[in-house]
Amino acid sequence: MKDRRSHRATQPRSRTTAPGAGGAGALPAFFYRLAPRDQKAYLRSDAIDAFNLVAGATAPALAEALSAALEGGSAAATARAAQDLVTELCRLLGVRSLPIEVKGVRPRNARGELHGIFYPDAPRIALWTRTAMRREVVKPRTFLRTLMHELVHYFDYALLRLGNSYHTRGFFKRESFLLRAILPSGSEADQA
Numbered sequence: 001m002k003d004r005r006s007h008r009a010t011q012p013r014s015r016t017t018a019p020g021a022g023g024a025g026a027l028p029a030f031f032y033r034l035a036p037r038d039q040k041a042y043l044r045s046d047a048i049d050a051f052n053l054v055a056g057a058t059a060p061a062l063a064e065a066l067s068a069a070l071e072g073g074s075a076a077a078t079a080r081a082a083q084d085l086v087t088e089l090c091r092l093l094g095v096r097s098l099p100i101e102v103k104g105v106r107p108r109n110a111r112g113e114l115h116g117i118f119y120p121d122a123p124r125i126a127l128w129t130r131t132a133m134r135r136e137v138v139k140p141r142t143f144l145r146t147l148m149h150e151l152v153h154y155f156d157y158a159l160l161r162l163g164n165s166y167h168t169r170g171f172f173k174r175e176s177f178l179l180r181a182i183l184p185s186g187s188e189a190d191q192a
């Protein structure tokens with residue numbers, strides 16, 4: 001259920017149930033239907049594995065505060081903590097921060113549960129804190145990964161100036177890079 005559709009620039013980027021890296025090797029079929037400009041964006045996205053960022057001590061501390069706020073169950077406190085973390089990461093990368101909205105139970109559709117969305121027009125991110133079926137609070141690691149995922153979409157536009165944002169292997173490497181940067185040293189980023 002990996003989302004490999006091409007996105008138009010006006011559509012929000014969402015993360016549904018299936019996270020994780022892309023498969024090895026071949027380009028997806030839709031790549032060959034993209035306009036040349038979008039193929040260029042896709043290939044550039046695929047080639048960039050990391051950001052020029054050293055998170056220092058502040059970002060991991062803010063990530064820890066976000067995990068605590070999430071587990072505390074307050075959407076307002078979670079939103080404030082998520083905003084603080086995002087603002088710090090944007091500051092480190094020299095891009096303007098963007099609003100973060102935090103909502104309750106995830107919406108569901110045929111493709112799975114919605115974890116988060118990035119809206120590229122008037123950029124903002126929305127995240128959900130509870131699972132659709134059992135209405136349990138999302139695991140902090142999963143929540144942080146979703147936030148980093150949506151942030152990578154934002155950085156594709158605001159920082160890398162790709163003009164479009166695709167789920168390439170490079171995209172998922174950048175997502176993991178950001179997650180590792182905000183986790184306390186020694187913890188494993190890929191254990192969601």
Ligand SMILES: [Zn+2]
Pocket residue numbers: 013014015149153167
């Ligand atoms: Zn996405």
